[in-house]
Amino acid sequence: MFDFMKKRGNKTDMPHDAEIDQHIDTVLLDYQVAGTSIAQMLTGLERNGNELTLELRLPEDSEPERIQSELGQLLKPYGIQVIHMNVRLQAAKKGAGHSLPKTTNAMPQSSDPQDEKAPITKGAPKQSDIAAHPRIRHIIVVASGKGGVGKSTTTVNIALALKQLGHRVGVLDADIYGPSVPSMLGVADKRPELENEQFVPIDAHGMAMLSIGSLLGQDNTPVAWRGPKATGALMQLFNQTNWPQLDYLVIDMPPGTGDIQLTLAQRIPVTGAVIVTTPQHIALLDAQKGIEMFNKTNIPVLGVVENMALHTCSNCNHTEAIFGTGGGERIAEQYHVPLLGQLPLASGIRAQVDSGTPSVLANDEFAEYYVNIAKNIESNIDKFAKPSDETRIF
Numbered sequence: 527m528f529d530f531m532k533k534r535g536n537k538t539d540m541p542h543d544a545e546i547d548q549h550i551d552t553v554l555l556d557y558q559v560a561g562t563s564i565a566q567m568l569t570g571l572e573r574n575g576n577e578l579t580l581e582l583r584l585p586e587d588s589e590p591e592r593i594q595s596e597l598g599q600l601l602k603p604y605g606i607q608v609i610h611m612n613v614r615l616q617a618a619k620k621g622a623g624h625s626l627p628k629t630t631n632a633m634p635q636s637s638d639p640q641d642e643k644a645p646i647t648k649g650a651p652k653q654s655d656i657a658a659h660p661r662i663r664h665i666i667v668v669a670s671g672k673g674g675v676g677k678s679t680t681t682v683n684i685a686l687a688l689k690q691l692g693h694r695v696g697v698l699d700a701d702i703y704g705p706s707v708p709s710m711l712g713v714a715d716k717r718p719e720l721e722n723e724q725f726v727p728i729d730a731h732g733m734a735m736l737s738i739g740s741l742l743g744q745d746n747t748p749v750a751w752r753g754p755k756a757t758g759a760l761m762q763l764f765n766q767t768n769w770p771q772l773d774y775l776v777i778d779m780p781p782g783t784g785d786i787q788l789t790l791a792q793r794i795p796v797t798g799a800v801i802v803t804t805p806q807h808i809a810l811l812d813a814q815k816g817i818e819m820f821n822k823t824n825i826p827v828l829g830v831v832e833n834m835a836l837h838t839c840s841n842c843n844h845t846e847a848i849f850g851t852g853g854g855e856r857i858a859e860q861y862h863v864p865l866l867g868q869l870p871l872a873s874g875i876r877a878q879v880d881s882g883t884p885s886v887l888a889n890d891e892f893a894e895y896y897v898n899i900a901k902n903i904e905s906n907i908d909k910f911a912k913p914s915d916e917t918r919i920f
């Protein structure tokens with residue numbers, strides 16, 4: 527039911543199907559509209575043999591027929607004979623769109639894919655052009671340049687801390703490489719329902735939670751998703767969910783600073799980003815890349831969380847900076863962003879998320895670290911709030 531890239535038709539896929547999909551991904555990633563990869567405008571993608579269906583949100587002044595014909599030429603060498611496009615033209619400021627009729631059968635006029643590759647060049651989409659979500663006051667993305675630094679652990683604890691401070695909170699687990707939020711919140715066995723073709727978020731300790739992990743079957747592993755397919759699925763998850771009225775939606779981003787992260791950062795109306803890092807040199811370098819990516823996309827960086835900063839030995843109580851010291855502070859100073867907090871490396875933090883009852887919920891000795899981070903976010907965020915747009919409908 528939740529297959530985002532559906533392949534109908536032949537039951538047994540041709541051996542070169544994966545290769546065709548890869549070529550399609552490459553063409554879509556390379557093809558630009560208004561200076562931005564068209565992959566970032568995809569809300570749906572489906573191949574049925576030699577026919578490709580694209581669901582697109584295009585800028586208001588784009589020319590769908592021309593795009594369809596150019597894509598037809600670029601994809602013909604890879605066996606695509608027909609392109610169906612469902613287009614919504616996105617108004618530049620308000621985000622309100624209107625639908626164009628379905629157009630079909632884009633046949634190439636030339637067999638050379640490079641012939642008419644004439645991207646329309648304009649500035650990349652700005653956060654200021656994306657309409658605020660009508661029911662969500664603040665969207666916070668939690669990102670890390672590197673995997674395994676404790677991004678998901680921090681996400682769930684910050685979300686619970688914001689809830690404890692009296693806010694209405696949602697969590698979206700967008701980490702396609704390792705969706706761990708449901709198990710950290712003890713709801714791994716629950717599946718979201720569909721209501722009027724919209725996902726209904728799962729209730730996780732009073733928060734509205736949805737995870738890409740809840741939607742994956744055994745044969746549809748997250749690591750198999752690349753480029754447009756992954757971003758299309760994630761955008762679908764964000765847009766086609768009946769989010770309740772929320773003060774905060776906290777998004778656990780996939781680690782890294784590649785296309786998927788950039789696309790999400792450019793297409794979701796984000797209030798600000800929280801960067802999680804450890805004091806290690808490599809993690810810090812990656813965190814810098816993360817901050818630079820958000821700077822490029824005009825997303826305010828709300829601050830840096832330095833995770834696993836200090837270790838206190840449970841036997842002798844000796845405290846040691848096993849991953850080095852001051853890295854988070856240095857990075858915060860260098861980029862003029864706040865250091866939101868430093869968390870100890872503590873087996874208790876790991877044990878609590880492993881058991882589905884994170885520190886804040888268990889109110890253990892580490893809870894106050896997260897509550898302080900949440901307070902730091904809370905006290906700064908209003909100056910970054912997006913003007914709300916009541917006209918946007920999902």
Ligand SMILES: Nc1ncnc2c1ncn2[C@@H]1O[C@H](COP(=O)(O)OP(=O)(O)OP(=O)(O)O)[C@@H](O)[C@H]1O
Nearest residue numbers: 673674675676677678679704781870871872875876
């Ligand atoms: N402060 C901490 N002290 C001890 N263990 C921690 C701490 N933070 C996270 N961990 C543990 O480290 C491991 C990785 O954490 P987590 O899954 O949150 O990282 P991640 O950055 O989201 O990883 P990925 O990039 O793979 O999604 C988990 O086992 C988690 O319990």
